[in-house]
Amino acid sequence: MIKTKICVINPATVKGFEADVYMEAKKNISQDTDVIVVTVDKGPASIESRYDEICAAPGVAEMLKKTEDEADAFVINCFGDPGVESAREITRKPVVGAGSTSMGLACLLGERFSIVTVLKSLESISSEIAYRCGALSKLASVRAVETPVLELEKNKEALVENLVKESMDAIEKDGAHVIVLGCTGMAGLAEKVAEGLKRQGHEVPVIDPFAAAVKLANNLAQLKLSHSTITYPKPPEKQRNW
Amino acid sequence: MIKTKICVINPATVKGFEADVYMEAKKNISQDTDVIVVTVDKGPASIESRYDEICAAPGVAEMLKKTEDEADAFVINCFGDPGVESAREITRKPVVGAGSTSMGLACLLGERFSIVTVLKSLESISSEIAYRCGALSKLASVRAVETPVLELEKNKEALVENLVKESMDAIEKDGAHVIVLGCTGMAGLAEKVAEGLKRQGHEVPVIDPFAAAVKLANNLAQLKLSHSTITYPKPPEKQRNW
Amino acid sequence: MIKTKICVINPATVKGFEADVYMEAKKNISQDTDVIVVTVDKGPASIESRYDEICAAPGVAEMLKKTEDEADAFVINCFGDPGVESAREITRKPVVGAGSTSMGLACLLGERFSIVTVLKSLESISSEIAYRCGALSKLASVRAVETPVLELEKNKEALVENLVKESMDAIEKDGAHVIVLGCTGMAGLAEKVAEGLKRQGHEVPVIDPFAAAVKLANNLAQLKLSHSTITYPKPPEKQRNW
């Protein structure tokens, strides 16, 4: 297998999480893969709305251009896939979003999946990603723990409990067979949520969106595969100022 | 009917078209409706890719905030609906995109419609808008005259000819019953395209996306209707710098 | 803007509502648009079933032929769109139904809509209209106040209350983001229902199907657009007696 290097781009401006993200990425990847983690210079503090997404996307593009030569594949570290579609137009190296990747994986593990995310208000955005990656017919529901992204770290135990509770409802009320955690800020919790569900009688896969995205980026780099230039053609040259 | 005021936001930075846009809007609207036309300060020269769209969206948001108090409804003057979804989160006044509006109208006039746009590379973007506004099951095809936006004005006669040619193919090869012109830079040409098609045996509606959007904005303002706050909730307060 | 004239055809035989309908239409339309209101000579007293619809459709066609030269666009004043599809075959002037029009509008204002109509038994008919105009993927549910059409006028306050109650359930149980009132006999109530919902915490558009249809008819007449002759070809000449 060729040696590859993955670049994780944090699309929100809050700094200080880089080391954690690095550790989480390394945990999920073969040892011979290098990882770098960068954070955008401009954008919103966190991403919880379409407005946040458009504030984040230009910074993602800028950071991608800066780091393009330094890695073989890129992960945009947010479940909302902010700036992923446009980033794919400006580079031929694979760019991977955590939302679409984990939904695609969920489709391969069971009949229907539910997303358990931070805020119910993200439902429309999540459905749109599901449409885009072809997973819509498998999406049972979007549920939320109603905790803002920047407060996820505050009480991890309560968070896991809430994730289990919403996942149980997704399974028993909405017919989910697979659970997708709907925020990369929930990285590292999937196993605990799965255990909680098992204790209550349901043995279902719980997908960590960050781990899924890092794996896919690594796979694509190793397989020398990238997104299609027909779907993502190079943008025409022109003046753009912002 | 109450007197209303529509604000048209040009999301690309090329200036000098404001008077034309104003005239075109006035042509399509009741006399007792006022129109203002503004152009974003920052963004791409024209919008022909996802990358252009994310470059345009922040400027649209900024301009919307500046003009929010001056009008009753807003039209984003581009078929790709750049910044429409995020703009709807930051204002409770109706914000209307030319793409979704004209696709919605097409659904009401016949079994299936085709979009004839500037560049084939816009196909995926157009399908995504169709999905978002529920029109996907009615979309027969996306065709293009392969003329960049900023060259549309150069030879209007040839442009109409090409639009008729692609529309004929859309009807005869793809099964379209309705034609949607896929760029607001084609404003004012729908009638000529319809005539061209009629001369070749097909009497079908040809939708001018700019006219459709201006009409809908005016209707919404008069009916005191706007987009749903459940689909478009107000973004949480937070730091955003770009 | 050209001066246009709209003809509203009441497809049920109960007379005496023409003045009210006229006022309601004028309220929703630019002052320079003329309105006439006519009622069919033959048909059912009200329209609440497929059987009523087929009883109504021939009368609609007859009345349309009588009035075709007197107006620029036609509104069939019933949410079930009775006779709309066949009427479009016999005239090249735009014919608009209240059901399809308001569903098309709902698609442009939010992720999913529910219809709140008079009788639950109209569900299948409503879904079929949604299919026909491409809105099916956005239809969350059909709910009903279980009040026959001809009793809607009896107690408007109770009616609004029931509409709010069912709309609340549509939002909270069925996931609706937009409400469509499912009977043109509910004309003029949308604003009150919206207020009732807002008081209970949901700021969503509530669509008045009659107002939406009158607006669209007026728009089409002004834009010189009509339905497609490919979808609605002229019926062959032949003997038809009924």
Place this chain on the structure above:
Amino acid sequence: MIKTKICVINPATVKGFEADVYMEAKKNISQDTDVIVVTVDKGPASIESRYDEICAAPGVAEMLKKTEDEADAFVINCFGDPGVESAREITRKPVVGAGSTSMGLACLLGERFSIVTVLKSLESISSEIAYRCGALSKLASVRAVETPVLELEKNKEALVENLVKESMDAIEKDGAHVIVLGCTGMAGLAEKVAEGLKRQGHEVPVIDPFAAAVKLANNLAQLKLSHSTITYPKPPEKQRNW
């Protein structure tokens, strides 16, 4: 098996075909089943448009009421299913349309089917029937021999040839695996069309819509099954004049 009686209602007014229809029905049904054939008193000479359908539907309802006590199940003898939906509201005995029945059967015999009908202008009507009976996802295309219904009898040999030609295109260009003849005036020709296709290398089922409908009516009568009262509730009592 219980002895049953089927009533075939011709929804177009052209008389003189009753004996042929009777023979065709008897050919396709167990000997212990009785058949009667009746023709509506009012309606169009043939059914080739939505306008024809609404002209036919009231006559179908009238005839159904007249004959309701004389048979155990009813077949409306037209591929467009005119008046079938409304007829199901006014009787609890099974009412069967040739269009929906043959599409339902086609779904059980192969991956996708095409309809080969009289006039291309019937495409939208056919798709709507396919939607209604759940067969839309299996419908590959609608093709036509462009022969009006009342001229089908003129040259049967040429008709079969044209049916084979269009069926070949349906198979080779549209991906059809099953052919449905799209007019009950084509009754008795399916076997010849199948032979023609076989000679050209394709062994596929060719469905005779009249035979399929007669079979289903007989089956339902024998199984004591009928349509659902939830989908087809009894219309409320009211005045209806036409």
Place this chain on the structure above:
Amino acid sequence: MIKTKICVINPATVKGFEADVYMEAKKNISQDTDVIVVTVDKGPASIESRYDEICAAPGVAEMLKKTEDEADAFVINCFGDPGVESAREITRKPVVGAGSTSMGLACLLGERFSIVTVLKSLESISSEIAYRCGALSKLASVRAVETPVLELEKNKEALVENLVKESMDAIEKDGAHVIVLGCTGMAGLAEKVAEGLKRQGHEVPVIDPFAAAVKLANNLAQLKLSHSTITYPKPPEKQRNW
């Protein structure tokens, strides 16, 4: 009508039910049709999982080859359609499964249907059959009485009661308009379930999947129709040992 002979293949190895199956088949078929009933030599005792299905399918193929010359059409006597798809590749005589047949029939009788089967764990398998026969858009839900196949006979009264209870929930909670019994071991109970539902206010068709399949097999044999060779091409000659 030609005289035909139907062969029912029991795909599970439990013997001793042949006489009952024979009686049930004869009850549902014209007297001039012969019936034979055979049971596979190898396979599972009953069919309640995908694993049971693959254990059953080779035995079905073997039995079909043995009996191919003795009948005009074949019914695989199980709602899961085990081995139906592959059987259709190895014979040109019609092979009919009880699951797809009864779902196809349900689509013709109402807006949406629910399946009430033995075990909830069969949901995914049932949905897949619905997809395959085009009925997926009409499938409201899959419910179960949670009784293993081989215990169905133990207490028929309790079984009917449970079927009624789940059917009521299907109608009132899931929006079903038609009920399909989801196991051929429930043959003969449809009428009783329908009566139970009627007593509780719902007059809806309840489909006996075995009766539906026998009818269809008989119809196909009489109409000389079979499945498409394009969907079910003859398998290439090769060595196969199992």
Place this chain on the structure above:
Amino acid sequence: MIKTKICVINPATVKGFEADVYMEAKKNISQDTDVIVVTVDKGPASIESRYDEICAAPGVAEMLKKTEDEADAFVINCFGDPGVESAREITRKPVVGAGSTSMGLACLLGERFSIVTVLKSLESISSEIAYRCGALSKLASVRAVETPVLELEKNKEALVENLVKESMDAIEKDGAHVIVLGCTGMAGLAEKVAEGLKRQGHEVPVIDPFAAAVKLANNLAQLKLSHSTITYPKPPEKQRNW
């Protein structure tokens, strides 16, 4: 990353390819992952029909039971996913099929994909896999080189040429943006096909289904994820002989 072991099961009986398969697997996987390759004892020589699939599935189940304790994840080495669904019921370790995996991956790399497989007759089978894994809305077409599986090795150069030719048609006629090679016997050719397409002007991902499946199996083992027990419940204990 934990050290894992993948077992590849060849579901067709032709022996002698194990070393090649092993090399191909090792090429696509991190060095610290072990691979074993086994071939079923009973089944068809190759898999090119539904009949082949049911002949193969019991042998796959048998081999899986034999090797279950020796590996952490299983790959069924065939694009038709024979026996994958049933295998998932009998083990809690991840079982991966090449067809569903590569279709899921294709969905993440572009708007629509086409499958280029060995025989056109596999179209229906491929669509069914696409349905099952949620990829159907992204499937543009299934094309074939019309070369039986066991002749793929004969002339690799001609095979690549044919794959390029069909892929070009998939792109230019069917609208594919991504190509999926539809047979694991084509392992190792993706890069050459991609180069051929690039020389003709199309830079699109070409997916090697075997490589994709091996990667996914490895990912799942490392992430400790497996398929859902709700979709794939454990089969009830019972007698099964075959």
